[in-house]
Amino acid sequence: MSGWEKLRDDFPILAQRVHGQPLIYLDGAATTQKPRAVLEAMDRFYQEDNSNVHRGIHELSRRATLAFEAARDRTAKFINARESAEIIFTRGTTEGINLVANTWGVKNLKPGDVILLTEMEHHSNIVPWQMLAERTGAKLAYLPVTGDDGLLDLKHLDDLLGPKVKLFAFTHISNTLGTINPVAEFCARARKQGIVTLVDAAQSAGHRPLDAQEIGCDFLSFSGHKLCGPTGIGALYGRRELLEAMSPYQGGGDMISSVDFFQSSWNSVPHKFEAGTPNIAGAIGLHAALDYLAAIGLDQIAKHDAELAGYAFEKMSRLPGIRLFGPKGGRAGVISFMLGNIHAHDVVTVADQYGLALRGGHHCNQPLMRKLGVESTARASFYFYNNMEEADRLVEVLKEIQRFFGE
Amino acid sequence: MSGWEKLRDDFPILAQRVHGQPLIYLDGAATTQKPRAVLEAMDRFYQEDNSNVHRGIHELSRRATLAFEAARDRTAKFINARESAEIIFTRGTTEGINLVANTWGVKNLKPGDVILLTEMEHHSNIVPWQMLAERTGAKLAYLPVTGDDGLLDLKHLDDLLGPKVKLFAFTHISNTLGTINPVAEFCARARKQGIVTLVDAAQSAGHRPLDAQEIGCDFLSFSGHKLCGPTGIGALYGRRELLEAMSPYQGGGDMISSVDFFQSSWNSVPHKFEAGTPNIAGAIGLHAALDYLAAIGLDQIAKHDAELAGYAFEKMSRLPGIRLFGPKGGRAGVISFMLGNIHAHDVVTVADQYGLALRGGHHCNQPLMRKLGVESTARASFYFYNNMEEADRLVEVLKEIQRFFGE
Amino acid sequence: MLAELNELYQQAILRHSRHPQNFRALPEADRTAVGNNPLCGDHYTVFLKLADEQIVDLSFTGAGCAVSKAAGSLMTETLKGKTVSEARNLADNYNAMLRTGEVDEQLGESQSLAGVHHFPTRIKCALLPWEAMRAALNSSTKEVSTQEVAG
Amino acid sequence: MLAELNELYQQAILRHSRHPQNFRALPEADRTAVGNNPLCGDHYTVFLKLADEQIVDLSFTGAGCAVSKAAGSLMTETLKGKTVSEARNLADNYNAMLRTGEVDEQLGESQSLAGVHHFPTRIKCALLPWEAMRAALNSSTKEVSTQEVAG
Ligand SMILES: Cc1ncc(COP(=O)(O)O)c(C=O)c1O
Numbered sequence A, B: 001m002s003g004w005e006k007l008r009d010d011f012p013i014l015a016q017r018v019h020g021q022p023l024i025y026l027d028g029a030a031t032t033q034k035p036r037a038v039l040e041a042m043d044r045f046y047q048e049d050n051s052n053v054h055r056g057i058h059e060l061s062r063r064a065t066l067a068f069e070a071a072r073d074r075t076a077k078f079i080n081a082r083e084s085a086e087i088i089f090t091r092g093t094t095e096g097i098n099l100v101a102n103t104w105g106v107k108n109l110k111p112g113d114v115i116l117l118t119e120m121e122h123h124s125n126i127v128p129w130q131m132l133a134e135r136t137g138a139k140l141a142y143l144p145v146t147g148d149d150g151l152l153d154l155k156h157l158d159d160l161l162g163p164k165v166k167l168f169a170f171t172h173i174s175n176t177l178g179t180i181n182p183v184a185e186f187c188a189r190a191r192k193q194g195i196v197t198l199v200d201a202a203q204s205a206g207h208r209p210l211d212a213q214e215i216g217c218d219f220l221s222f223s224g225h226k227l228c229g230p231t232g233i234g235a236l237y238g239r240r241e242l243l244e245a246m247s248p249y250q251g252g253g254d255m256i257s258s259v260d261f262f263q264s265s266w267n268s269v270p271h272k273f274e275a276g277t278p279n280i281a282g283a284i285g286l287h288a289a290l291d292y293l294a295a296i297g298l299d300q301i302a303k304h305d306a307e308l309a310g311y312a313f314e315k316m317s318r319l320p321g322i323r324l325f326g327p328k329g330g331r332a333g334v335i336s337f338m339l340g341n342i343h344a345h346d347v348v349t350v351a352d353q354y355g356l357a358l359r360g361g362h363h364c365n366q367p368l369m370r371k372l373g374v375e376s377t378a379r380a381s382f383y384f385y386n387n388m389e390e391a392d393r394l395v396e397v398l399k400e401i402q403r404f405f406g407e
Numbered sequence C, D: 001m002l003a004e005l006n007e008l009y010q011q012a013i014l015r016h017s018r019h020p021q022n023f024r025a026l027p028e029a030d031r032t033a034v035g036n037n038p039l040c041g042d043h044y045t046v047f048l049k050l051a052d053e054q055i056v057d058l059s060f061t062g063a064g065c066a067v068s069k070a071a072g073s074l075m076t077e078t079l080k081g082k083t084v085s086e087a088r089n090l091a092d093n094y095n096a097m098l099r100t101g102e103v104d105e106q107l108g109e110s111q112s113l114a115g116v117h118h119f120p121t122r123i124k125c126a127l128l129p130w131e132a133m134r135a136a137l138n139s140s141t142k143e144v145s146t147q148e149v150a151g
């Protein structure tokens, strides 16, 4: 793993102490750290080419537009879209899902229609659909999670994909359970019934190779900040056919073809969905992040994540009284747990004093928490800049915590 | 003006050549350049404190949340909001206006209600209202522009503010005409009729002191990238009373109080309107930009803009065949013009070869263009990093362009 | 490091979190309110029995971390027998203590939560039952919605 | 600098932009389409009169910069008398010329637009009337919506 160690030098933030202890950052599922290359790409843009895009003729504007559209091309390549026009820049996963709900959803759902979700969805893939259901009279249904092993109950899938279902939206990787869902299979089964699919790729993008055509989904949404990119930028992939038929999202500059006092016509895709000045530097940072990850190799990152999480999971499972969530094998680099009766907040507070950045709470998965019969969990999430020593240290600190609370 | 010359050193981008000529950037109305302090603040955040906000207990998360909320406090102070909860972070002006249309607008407008705009609005302050009108059955009405002098026809304002009008939305400074509208007066007159007001402050924020309470508006929207801040961040101000009564905007993490499979309840303001991971570094960059501008003094900037634009306007008016738009006096640093029959694109293309960054087109003001009887104009916009020599050079280059096209 | 942790998780706090006092519903309560932290899902219900302007009994139920649960337990001990206006003042003092670390003797056993001020991300936990109590005092109805008291 | 400008704004282009040829509506046209550049508001309508598979007459109206207007004017001269499939080929060649600067003799007078390739932000201007022409060729109805040909 020595190649991996060298990569750590690209992340200046990791070389710090927190409460006098070396920082061990195990909160990548919330947001990842950023390599220097990403920060430099944005700085370079601001110091050399900064200008608004699309509407300009002068040299800086030409360069900014080229760089912004090159970022779109790069993003299209990253998820293997058919063409760059299938990429809409958003603030992040959440905005991408809301965009689909407010455009495709409003246009296509009627009272009685069903939106199928799964019980392991993030609030970002639940609440927009609840709001849409409220607006259109559609209903929600859920594919169940089987239990602590964090798998979806596939036996019921075909029953649930009934004739009233118009949309099936699901996460690729659970941000709480670390489950990797068989998304290509979901899409194939849904497509047979003519059901539109949306993949929440917040936790898979940047963690494994991602191929929207191979998955066969209609929409896919992810965030830049969870894959070494900056905050405030993400992408929504949509099949051109659907995008063409959709009404626009927000109104404003750039998304119009022509504006009159009393009516307007819309620009072509993807611009129809990108009103106003976009996060130009954010797109450029995203481009640099995708290049950075590609240089490492997404399959390598997936392997590394899995090895590290598998190692930690196994060691953690030997702690007395621990309750681990999610599948035992074939999992992603996210591990949720309860340390006996110690509340997640208390675990995370003590861990922080040892330099460990963990997360504790409902992880924006409240319905799942209720299903599992817990209020919250503690969570460690690994990325390629984490290593075995950090996993070992995590287990040691968990032991300290048990000792501290006398459990 | 020697203090101003020193400030130019804060903008590395200005010290470059374009087509072999020193760059003269006169396109700040589209987006401004960024001082080093802003880039450094974002870099420092990413290299020291980067983490997701609001949900975390660990040290980095604490620092990131503090920094993000400090940016909100700073923004509240910048426009003199009563409290920080009245500041919602957005992608920019356009998103802020769309947010109001989709929350306050959808809830409060009925068929037959009127949304009053002005004929000088940017597409971002027209199209969202057209979409809202389409959704709710409300109608649009426009306060007229008098002519090339770019003033609003105030005689008709009280007639137009009739009993059907529910909202009056207007720009503070026109991005084409350079007109500075009497927004406090607009708000006072509207308030008398119980009409809600929205100020598009895209061109005024960062160009003059801005006081939402003094203006007396209900909503005010602006962009970070137009006031030395990064792209992808802006703020919407809303009076708490209105924000409290509004339904949420997008669904997702952070905006909820509690989520269940079939229904959710909302978080308090402003979080109810900020679903998903926000542009954290963007907010921190905005904070640095507001500090930077405050150190110069917004009243000083306004004075400098006005002097420079007044000087250029006067010199330009002596060019044969030029048609200048907007008021002769009391104007902002934006000058639109037609150089005889030469199309704006041709003016801008030649100017670019001389190192001048101008903009040519409809400036997202198509309805205004039609009203003025032009397809497009050329535009020079000044900010505090521009100087008299650049204004002189602009006039020289315009003469060259006239010679080139034989006019 | 361990010094601060030990100050936060004092013996009294660990004891009260494991064996909270007055941790039950009060069916005859005059006032009830729910306190909910939307960021972590912790939630408590506070029950108040008033006679004239005096809190003659109070209790709480719910779930949360050691800090919030101990805070709830200690709060019931601090406030029992206090008048409504005394309770409001104590809530202000308690809030100030969490932010500054300066103790106020009037807070009685609840002073053991002073160590929270070293842990700003945990202040909300220590406040949660108190905020619910305050909401209960302010409510004319028997229940306030969670948003009203959401952190 | 001036060399490139002079290559872009050749005498032929300036002349055609000031005095565009075939700059009128064609009431007897078989096909019409509007080309609109949403980013600047420039727009042209192209009129085609076909006999069998031949363009027996064509014209245009609209407004835009020197480059787009000259391009429209020169296009009408280049395409008059060509077959539909020749016109499609020429549109491809023209497109290639704008991007590479390499001229194709078949384009006739329209070759004078080759200098546009030094000005990538102006390629859309030079393409606008040609895109409208292409849309007119492809349209079965007499009008295509502006979005279809929007840059
Ligand atoms: C007056 C006015 N309103 C709104 C906008 C839109 O701002 P943004 O593109 O940052 O959303 C602009 C800038 O183009 C503007 O000048």
Ligand SMILES: Cc1ncc(COP(=O)(O)O)c(C=O)c1O
Pocket: A029, A030, A091, A092, A093, A094, A095, A122, A124, A125, A171, A173, A174, A175, A200, A202, A203, A223, A364, B253, B275, B276, B277, B278
């Ligand atoms: C599975 C999943 N979906 C959606 C999101 C929301 O992403 P963002 O906050 O970047 O919009 C997250 C991250 O919190 C996530 O883990």
